[in-house]
Amino acid sequence: MTIEKTTISDVAKYAKVSKSTVSQFLNERYEYMREETRERIEQAIEELNYQPNNVARSLKLKSTATIGVIVANILHSFSTQVIRAIEDTLNENDFSTIICNADDNPKKEKNYIETLLARQVDGLIVFPTSGNRELYKRLVDSNFPIVFVDRYVNGLNSDAVMLDNEKAIHMAIEHLLTNGYEDIAVLTTSIDTAVVPRVERVQGYKSAMKRFDLPIREAYIKSRDLPVLKKGIAELFKLEKPPQAIVSGNDLTLMEFLKYASEHDLKIGSDVGLVTIDEVNFMEIHNPPITTIAQPTFEMGEKAVELLLDKFDDSNQSEGAQIYRFDPSIIVRKSAEKAGVRI
Structure with a gap:
């Protein structure tokens, strides 16, 4: 009989917090964490008998603590807002960020990928162009942590955060x-x-x-x-x-x-x-x-970071790529009103 090992996902679900919050707790990053949240996580760890993989985590923490962010076109207000959320959230988790603008140019994007890998970044968050599928496939197949934002690359086993x-x-x-x-x-x-x-x-x-x-x-x-x-x-x-x-x-x-x-x-x-x-x-x-x-740009950026940090936990084995769709909202003003017609 095989006994399933408790994972960080189990702890997060039990404590009703995100996996990245549990990760922050395990790494003793309490600055932005309420006492009530800490107590719930402690209780979950104790009751579930969760044993963190300290060796794997120490190896991760021994890394450069840097994430590469490649954006297809930084001129989009959406891209700028999401990048701000990504940078803020990574900073809260003690990661530095290198931001690269590909100008919707696959060749430029490829150069940035190779440069970031040479700098030994721990993972990539990418707003991809459509021209480097094979390069991304090699990264995904080698289990390199990568999350796509706003777009996805067909046929790859990697998570993506997108609008509906x-x-x-x-x-x-x-x-x-x-x-x-x-x-x-x-x-x-x-x-x-x-x-x-x-x-x-x-x-x-x-x-x-x-x-x-x-x-x-x-x-x-x-x-x-x-x-x-x-x-x-x-x-x-x-x-x-x-x-x-x-x-x-x-x-x-x-x-x-x-x-x-x-x-x-x-x-x-x-x-x-x-x-x-x-x-x-x-x-x-x-x-x-x-x-x-x-x-919801902040929520999308935050989700992208959460998904990437989850990939640093060896016990969190993905069963396949997921596309996380976020709902839009309408801000009604006057540019679509017709004389005599109102909502």
């Missing part, structure tokens, strides 16, 4: 419909490289239109590289039936649309409705204030 992109688009479309808009277009950056959130947001747009019995007009879907996106927006408003409203796929496409609207005296909220994914600090002071589908 389809739900986000459905939320935006439903809000516009409630306010009297039906001819709705969507803007994203190019999907030619199959970047997961962009593809999922276009798919979400189509499924939302189908859900609400609205026609799917391919001319209303503009997925272009940023330098030529404005041309795509111009094509929308030259159509025989231009859209009444726009869903912007992220903060960068939003900026291109706002530039176009300003240059063509297109009044948001009266000439055209607007909802965007990603909360940016100027949304509230824009005229009119812009309705946003917000991502």
Whole structure:
């Protein structure tokens, strides 16, 4: 008869805390831990007869205590906010952070991966491009700790933290419909490289239109590289039936649309409705204030760190990759209101 060994996951579940909190307790990092939490963990360890793997943990602690973070495009407000959460959470756990910006360039991303590995970082948190699958596969197959954020790499046994992109688009479309808009277009950056959130947001747009019995007009879907996106927006408003409203796929496409609207005296909220994914600090002071589908950036960054730290516990054997989807929320302002129509 085999007796199953109590794991750190069991302790966390019993004490009703995260595994990273138990890890902090075991490493005597109590600075941000309430006395009640410490007592619950102590009780759980005693009652479950948990025996930490001190040798494995000491080997981990003997490491560089540094995590590499590679972001596909640091210009995204979402990326900056998540990185801040990652850095804060790692700092609380006594890890330093090296942050690298790949500029959506697989070659640059590959160079950063190799540089970080040469510096013997203990793990990677990556917003991946779509061009280094084999390199990531070698890392995952060798059990190197790695967690993906915002995107995942198909076919790899590695965890990922993402937004529920389809739900986000459905939320935006439903809000516009409630306010009297039906001819709705969507803007994203190019999907030619199959970047997961962009593809999922276009798919979400189509499924939302189908859900609400609205026609799917391919001319209303503009997925272009940023330098030529404005041309795509111009094509929308030259159509025989231009859209009444726009869903912007992220903060960068939003900026291109706002530039176009300003240059063509297109009044948001009266000439055209607007909802965007990603909360940016100027949304509230824009005229009119812009309705946003917000991502829980801090929670996503915190989760990415928790998943990575869990991989340092040899007793935590993963049964396969998991994609952790976070729910979006809507921040209603005035950019999607139509005269005479209110929620």
